[in-house]
Amino acid sequence: MAIELNALGKEYTAGNWVLENVSAHINSGEFFAIVGPSGCGKSTLLRMIAGLIPISAGELKIDDQVATNLPPKDRKLTMVFQSYALFPFLSVSDNVAFGLKARKFPAAEIKERVDRAIDLVNLNEFKDRKPRDLSGGQRQRVALARAIASDVKICLMDEPLSNLDAQLRIKMRTELRNLQRELGLTVIYVTHDQVEAMTMADHIMVLHNHAIQQIGTPLEIYNQPANTFVASFFGTPRMNLLPARVVGDRELLLADTLRLAVPSDLPVADYVVGLRPNALRVMRASADAANAQVKTVEYLGSDILLEAQMADGTPIELMTAAEESYQVGDRLTVALAGKAYVFNHAGQAQFIVEGGVHHGGNDVNTKAAVHA
Ligand SMILES: Nc1ncnc2c1ncn2[C@@H]1O[C@H](COP(=O)(O)OP(=O)(O)OP(=O)(O)O)[C@@H](O)[C@H]1O
Secondary structure: EEEEEEEEEEEEEEEEEEEEEEEEEEEOOOEEEOOOOOOHHHHHHHHHHHOOOOOEEEEEEEEEEEEEOOOOOHEEEEEEOOOOOOOOOOHHOOOOHHHHOOOOOOOHHHHHHHHHHHOOOHHHOOOOHHHHHHOHHHHHHHHHHHHHOOOOEEEEEOOOOOOOHHHHHHHHHHHHHHHHHHHOOOEEEEOOOHHHHHHHHHHHEEEEEEEEEEEOHHHHHHHOHHHHHHHHHHHOOOEEEEEEEEOOOEEEEEEEEEEEEEEOOOOEEEEEEEEEEHHEEEOOOOOOOOEEEEEEEEEEEEOHHHOOOOEOOOEEEEEEOOOOOOOOOOEEEEEOOOOOOEEOOEEEEEEEEEEEEEEEEOOOOOOOOOOO
């Protein structure tokens, strides 16, 4: 049950393309997350795949069959919404059975499927309750059971956990993922939450500015972001993006303060260098040796998050072990101590510098030069 998106596009009103040229291959049995900020078109894409809104351009294939104009009921998929969409006057069992009854499955088969689905989501003791007598997490599980009970292998989910409190959301992530694996479901999962996508998905599609920014595994997205948008969207705390310019033969000067060795063939231009807070070392410094100053201090338990300002005024976030106390106004020396992601001035990944070795970021520009 693979799904193929070939240059899909959507215009709600003539000439206003909400999505353009969206192509992807979603493997059978995989958990595929669509992630991006509010309004980037995540739900639009999911609804086009479901057949709830027409596709304006491109072609959709489900299980090798062209499905671009197929009515929703013929697309062999189910959908779980953020709002659960349960019938308030029906019991849990009847909610789960509803679709099967509508499709005139034999009574014995309905019972078997409903019992199994309810068992899988651990709702046995709540079978006869009405949705209003359930917690948010339990309602979400009813919606899930309904998708499981149907015989289709593709499940589309639109922010299904966003109404749950933080603790339950984390628990449900694992439960959902386990169920998906156990049942061999192909899941397309929409979320604006980068952590949810990172922890659950086999592959992630990042949407922004009407288009795909990157598709990759969570590790690829985190370790080889294709551009500054993806780089700063994933990771907590966020990656710092510092303005940089070429100085001398083989050096970039970051925020007019830090020096980074680079390949000698780097064209003279403006760049942006991305540094995750854990790729920077922080030391307390005397006023004349300092290159940054603390603006805010946030204790995170074992770590301290410092918001600081580089000597040229560029803001920067730093992490340090909570062994030393810091105060607003403290002077610091900040030094490079990890991966540096070099982007061109348009924000496209150029290469990564790590321990003096440069390597390509995402095929964009592979400079496998070893710095002498
Ligand atoms: N029926 C519609 N007619 C016109 N424009 C629409 C319609 N539905 C959505 N849009 C616009 O399309 C864009 C994408 O909306 P969509 O709901 O797909 O975004 P989203 O990424 O799911 O956002 P969110 O995370 O806030 O739910 C938005 O700019 C929205 O205003």
